[in-house]
Amino acid sequence: MGERTDSGTVEVSEAGVSWWVGERPGRWARGRVTAGLALLTALLLAFPRVVPDRPGHLGSLLEAFLPWLGLAVVPLLALALLRRSATALLSLLLPAVAWAYAFGGLLLAAPEPSGRVLVVVQHNVSDVNTDPAGTARTLAEAEPDLIALEELVPAALPAYEKALAPAFRFHEVRGTVGIWSKHPLSGTRAVDIKPGGIAEGWSRGLRTVVHTPYGEVAAYVVHLPSVRLGTSGYASSWRDESAHLLGRAVAAETVAKVIVLGDLNSTVDDRGLSPLTSQLNASERGFAFSFPASFPLARIDQVLARSATVGRMRTLPATGSDHLPVTARVALR
Structure with a gap:
């Protein structure tokens, strides 16, 4: 059960009392960090050269394994579901689309060349x-x-x-x-x-x-x-x-x-x-x-x-x- 106070919401349970300063964040307000990470992943997939090559040739290292960056969607999806964040879930469309644009064509069937x-x-x-x-x-x-x-x-x-x-x-x-x-x-x-x-x-x-x-x-x-x-x-x-x-x-x-x-x-x-x-x-x-x-x-x-x-x-x-x-x-x- 919960009781509103002037400073926010008090939630009472058998384990004790939990205090929320202000209103409990809604499903659209939660998961902003996860959404930010999804946006960063999409940016790196679409524009890997924003990562400088100096020091340590980090840009080249990223590009050498770039298709695998798409796997970042998996833990981000788990976080979005854990947080029950609609914002984070929708943001995951960005890296998915970026990966499909960059590498999806490699998965498509195509007629083998013939002739010469x-x-x-x-x-x-x-x-x-x-x-x-x-x-x-x-x-x-x-x-x-x-x-x-x-x-x-x-x-x-x-x-x-x-x-x-x-x-x-x-x-x-x-x-x-x-x-x-x-x-x-x-x-x-x-x-x-x-x-x-x-x-x-x-x-x-x-x-x-x-x-x-x-x-x-x-x-x-x-x-x-x-x-x-x-x-x-x-x-x-x-x-x-x-x-x-x-x-x-x-x-x-x-x-x-x-x-x-x-x-x-x-x-x-x-x-x-x-x-x-x-x-x-x-x-x-x-x-x-x-x-x-x-x-x-x-x-x-x-x-x-x-x-x-x-x-x-x-x-x-x-x-x-x-x-x-x-x-x-x-x-x-």
């Missing part, structure tokens, strides 16, 4: 993979035109060459990256994407021309430097410098059609990759989270293209690597 199409597979095979032959067979079963591999070590290379030779007559390796193709290759060379702070001998990029039935395509196979999350923040400076060098190489490419395949060590939303991704098309269908293989959280293995459209991305079965392979159909224009 190349099927490609991208895979970081891991330098500690104990089953290179089995890995190669898994990739070949997707029946691609091109296979791009990273973390190729000399001890495992013969196994890949032997397993892939029957279906892929042409292949090139530079440093720790390689490409296998059903179509002839020419003009293969290493691409220098080594950041200034890394020792000599580091070679993780190649460029070659694939002579397809639909004309020449410049194919790049790359492995950008790893990133680390530590007490000083998100260490991505080497990765960003490497992306800048790769972007400059792609910008100078004279062949009109370009496909970039590689482990970029981040997602296409990451501003650190913008020197490259701003020039190229990415898939608009399929999340295809590829890393880590045991519990995939992000797609850091990418297929990007110029003068071509990348179809739905999907993952292939797990191999002996800590990455999952990804594949896509690329329609040449």
Whole structure:
């Protein structure tokens, strides 16, 4: 039971007396903090670049895992229900709409491209993979035109060459990256994407021309430097410098059609990759989270293209690597 007083409301129960200063807040007045958090979540989903990249590359870190920010709606919904707040419940529409706008298209079905199409597979095979032959067979079963591999070590290379030779007559390796193709290759060379702070001998990029039935395509196979999350923040400076060098190489490419395949060590939303991704098309269908293989959280293995459209991305079965392979159909224009 309750009794009004001049200073507010006294509520009497068996447990004692509770005092409310003023009127008890209504369901529209409650939950303002929850509503504010929902608004902040929507803002970050829609405009992640409001978060500065300095210090600690926090903006890049947010963008690398941006789709998962939508999960914030779950605890906010629980709070809104607990508070019985109509304001908080309605505010949750904002992050839901923002997430759907940013990532909902990746869930939609779309017709696969047809006609002038190349099927490609991208895979970081891991330098500690104990089953290179089995890995190669898994990739070949997707029946691609091109296979791009990273973390190729000399001890495992013969196994890949032997397993892939029957279906892929042409292949090139530079440093720790390689490409296998059903179509002839020419003009293969290493691409220098080594950041200034890394020792000599580091070679993780190649460029070659694939002579397809639909004309020449410049194919790049790359492995950008790893990133680390530590007490000083998100260490991505080497990765960003490497992306800048790769972007400059792609910008100078004279062949009109370009496909970039590689482990970029981040997602296409990451501003650190913008020197490259701003020039190229990415898939608009399929999340295809590829890393880590045991519990995939992000797609850091990418297929990007110029003068071509990348179809739905999907993952292939797990191999002996800590990455999952990804594949896509690329329609040449």
